Amino acid sequence: MNAEKNHEKAQASIIMIVLVLIIFAGLALFLLSFAKTMSQEDYMSTYVNSLLLSIMRTDTGYLDSDCRLVSDAISCSFFSTGLVCRDSEITCDSLAYRKVEEYINRTIKKGFRYFFSVTPEGFVARSSSGEPIKFEIGDSKLKSEKTEKWSANQRIMKATATGQYSLKVQLVIAVKK
Amino acid sequence: MITLFQLFKMIFGIIVAAFILYALLNYSGSYSVFQESGIKAKILNNFRETAQDVYYSGNAITYTDFSAYDFSGTRYEPLRNPPLIVSEAGEMDIWFPLFFVMGENVYIHRGSLDYKFWKFYFVEALPDMNIIFNPVDNTPDAWEIMQGIVELMPDTAGTERKIYFGLCDGDFYETNACGGKPCSRNDFLNAQSTFSATRFDKCTASLPQNSRLVVISSGCTQGYANSSICIIPSGSGVGNFYISGSPEKFIYRDSLDLLSAVLGGTEQDAFGKTQGEKFYEYKNRIFGERLKIASDITAKRSLLVTGRLNPDTESTDYYCRSVYISLEGITNQIKSLVSNRNYYTNTADQTNLKNLLEQAKLNYQELVNRGCEYQ
Amino acid sequence: MKTKNIKGQYSVLEYVFLSLFIIAIIIGLMFFLTIWSSIQFGAESMKTEWDRALWLGQYVQNIPLLVKETGMFDDGKLTALASMGPSKACEYLESLAGPDFFMELRILDGNETQINCTWQNYPDCNYWEFCKNTGKKKKKFYTLPVNVYRRIGFKLQETTTGRTDIGILKAGVY
Numbered sequence: 054m055n056a057e058k059n060h061e062k063a064q065a066s067i068i069m070i071v072l073v074l075i076i077f078a079g080l081a082l083f084l085l086s087f088a089k090t091m092s093q094e095d096y097m098s099t100y101v102n103s104l105l106l107s108i109m110r111t112d113t114g115y116l117d118s119d120c121r122l123v124s125d126a127i128s129c130s131f132f133s134t135g136l137v138c139r140d141s142e143i144t145c146d147s148l149a150y151r152k153v154e155e156y157i158n159r160t161i162k163k164g165f166r167y168f169f170s171v172t173p174e175g176f177v178a179r180s181s182s183g184e185p186i187k188f189e190i191g192d193s194k195l196k197s198e199k200t201e202k203w204s205a206n207q208r209i210m211k212a213t214a215t216g217q218y219s220l221k222v223q224l225v226i227a228v229k230k
Numbered sequence: 231m232i233t234l235f236q237l238f239k240m241i242f243g244i245i246v247a248a249f250i251l252y253a254l255l256n257y258s259g260s261y262s263v264f265q266e267s268g269i270k271a272k273i274l275n276n277f278r279e280t281a282q283d284v285y286y287s288g289n290a291i292t293y294t295d296f297s298a299y300d301f302s303g304t305r306y307e308p309l310r311n312p313p314l315i316v317s318e319a320g321e322m323d324i325w326f327p328l329f330f331v332m333g334e335n336v337y338i339h340r341g342s343l344d345y346k347f348w349k350f351y352f353v354e355a356l357p358d359m360n361i362i363f364n365p366v367d368n369t370p371d372a373w374e375i376m377q378g379i380v381e382l383m384p385d386t387a388g389t390e391r392k393i394y395f396g397l398c399d400g401d402f403y404e405t406n407a408c409g410g411k412p413c414s415r416n417d418f419l420n421a422q423s424t425f426s427a428t429r430f431d432k433c434t435a436s437l438p439q440n441s442r443l444v445v446i447s448s449g450c451t452q453g454y455a456n457s458s459i460c461i462i463p464s465g466s467g468v469g470n471f472y473i474s475g476s477p478e479k480f481i482y483r484d485s486l487d488l489l490s491a492v493l494g495g496t497e498q499d500a501f502g503k504t505q506g507e508k509f510y511e512y513k514n515r516i517f518g519e520r521l522k523i524a525s526d527i528t529a530k531r532s533l534l535v536t537g538r539l540n541p542d543t544e545s546t547d548y549y550c551r552s553v554y555i556s557l558e559g560i561t562n563q564i565k566s567l568v569s570n571r572n573y574y575t576n577t578a579d580q581t582n583l584k585n586l587l588e589q590a591k592l593n594y595q596e597l598v599n600r601g602c603e604y605q
Numbered sequence: 606m607k608t609k610n611i612k613g614q615y616s617v618l619e620y621v622f623l624s625l626f627i628i629a630i631i632i633g634l635m636f637f638l639t640i641w642s643s644i645q646f647g648a649e650s651m652k653t654e655w656d657r658a659l660w661l662g663q664y665v666q667n668i669p670l671l672v673k674e675t676g677m678f679d680d681g682k683l684t685a686l687a688s689m690g691p692s693k694a695c696e697y698l699e700s701l702a703g704p705d706f707f708m709e710l711r712i713l714d715g716n717e718t719q720i721n722c723t724w725q726n727y728p729d730c731n732y733w734e735f736c737k738n739t740g741k742k743k744k745k746f747y748t749l750p751v752n753v754y755r756r757i758g759f760k761l762q763e764t765t766t767g768r769t770d771i772g773i774l775k776a777g778v779y
Contacts, residue, residue, distance in 0.1 A: 064623060071630060079637060096659055096747055106676060107750040111771045116759065156771050159713045160750050235613060239620055246624045250631060257635050282660050286667050325703040349669040523697045524670050530685035534727055538757045539765060546764040604673055
């Protein structure tokens with residue numbers, strides 16, 4: 054009698070184990086199929102790179118070669134700070150700030166925030182007052198925030214009498230909280 | 231003593247186990263085929279994505295996934311609409327100009343034909359191969375033909391891929407013609423002057439596998455040389471060539487006409503048509519379609535811009551107008567010419583097209599020189 | 606005797622049921638694997654359509670027929686294409702990009718009004734659309750920032766010179 058009962062218990066246990074294993078395997082496969090698609094990551098990476106490149110190549114509206122494109126105006130802010138764009142009263146650094154902000158705000162997707170920065174590589178650019186030049190626009194918290202974000206980098210090269218210099222331009226975007 | 235019930239359990243157990251084993255083996259057999267099919271389809275899809283990236287970026291890459299499975303049944307059908315890569319795993323359409331030769335490791339590279347007002351980009355996806363030239367006619371025209379073909383091929387020096395160029399002279403084939411090593415693209419182009427001093431006999435050598443023989447001789451006829459492309463050199467740049475296995479005489483106008491036939495090769499399909507012939511036809515078809523659009527757009531754009539330029543004779547715009555009007559006329563003529571789908575089968579049309587393209591190129595360069603257009 | 610007989614029968618039945626149950630589980634597992642593969646295949650093909658939409662957005666930015674350089678469209682080329690009429694323009698684009706392709710391009714010039722570029726109003730316009738078919742079913746598209754080179758950008762006293770503007774490209778498939 055006891056042996057029979059044990060026998061039945063054992064059979065029931067085996068069936069339960071098999072059933073549970075199948076259910077877990079099925080669940081795992083089902084959940085895996087919902088993993089994030091690569092397309093979205095590819096898209097966001099392409100988007101932020103396109104945004105940065107497009108902004109840099111856009112005309113500011115001024116024909117002076119130091120102020121013509123956004124990248125020219127940014128370069129001028131570091132290498133010829135305070136230079137006034139020809140046939141105007143605006144300096145190239147003010148123009149660079151204004152245009153970068155204007156173009157990003159016009160173009161960026163709704164619901165996104167950004168941080169745009171320009172950093173000299175291997176040298177320090179100083180303003181007329183001796184202060185190191187800082188070029189940052191947007192939400193500076195994004196720089197160090199641990200959140201899902203996408204970034205793009207470009208370089209502006211400048212050859213001067215004293216050598217070749219480069220500015221690193223970075224754009225970081227993230228969804229608004 | 232074994233009971234009846236125990237005997238029943240044993241026999242029943244054996245029958246059930248046999249059934250389960252049979253069902254599982256059967257299923258796993260067909261499931262693995264299904265899975266293999268799925269994986270092969272994924273490999274082909276990844277290949278297309280990689281080739282698309284090369285078309286977009288111009289950065290060459292080696293694709294190695296074909297070595298994982300047997301793709302010997304896969305073929306590229308460029309004359310379908312759209313062109314298809316056909317395999318047991320299904321068909322895949324291709325929407326950009328592609329010259330694809332199957333192999334285990336395929337080098338994907340972007341080439342271009344530049345006409346200044348328009349560029350024709352195309353992708354070559356090639357396995358390791360040897361292009362062997364046999365310049366029976368050792369003339370500057372022959373060397374210009376070889377140079378043109380080689381310039382459109384990728385340079386695999388410094389990579390693991392082996393796309394090499396060599397020369398065949400009678401029963402001798404030189405494998406290491408470039409300083410004791412095989413010639414990659416740039417090596418061959420740089421060493422050209424040393425080769426051109428030699429006299430070459432018709433090639434009868436036994437060539438390595440994956441070789442494509444290109445004979446250049448004014449004596450080319452159908453069947454002149456086996457398994458080869460035979461090109462008749464021409465001073466005008468428009469001439470004829472033959473593909474072994476194809477009865478026709480083909481017309482070339484640029485190096486890509488010849489290269490497409492070389493890459494396609496002399497292997498015939500079930501209907502007796504060589505892949506070289508298919509590639510040649512495909513090249514001219516897709517080139518003609520895109521040139522028609524490009525010339526239509528260029529003609530209209532020239533007119534559009536001319537109408538908005540400063541008409542003052544004192545302005546620098548004035549020097550742009552006449553060149554734009556000339557470009558509009560030439561590109562309209564190009565558009566009419568290539569609107570005939572068989573433009574490439576007629577020597578007069580091909581010669582006319584070559585001249586018009588050259589004129590359009592010069593016209594556009596003039597616009598650039600005058601500051602009217604960008605490079 | 607009768608009880609023993611019934612007990613014996615129950616034992617046999619239990620054994621048979623157990624075997625049938627295990628066979629049923631194995632067949633169920635086989636069905637599940639097959640259905641899961643089909644679902645994966647379905648998801649894969651939908652992902653492929655999104656991949657195609659993204660690739661088209663990048664591809665169209667590099668077609669020499671439409672651009673000055675990668676990511677920078679030429680407004681003269683776009684207007685020339687648009688002036689051929691919607692059906693001819695779409696036919697040309699579909700021959701390059703495949704069927705069910707569409708694109709829209711809007712220059713972000715600060716102008717609230719969207720002005721379709723035509724032969725007559727060029728270059729005082731800011732929008733192009735191709736293969737826009739509102740009758741068709743759902744679209745899969747991506748938007749990307751791009752530049753547009755305006756050939757008649759700055760009209761100066763002695764010359765006209767080009768200008769580069771920023772815009773948004775919307776490209777995808779139906």
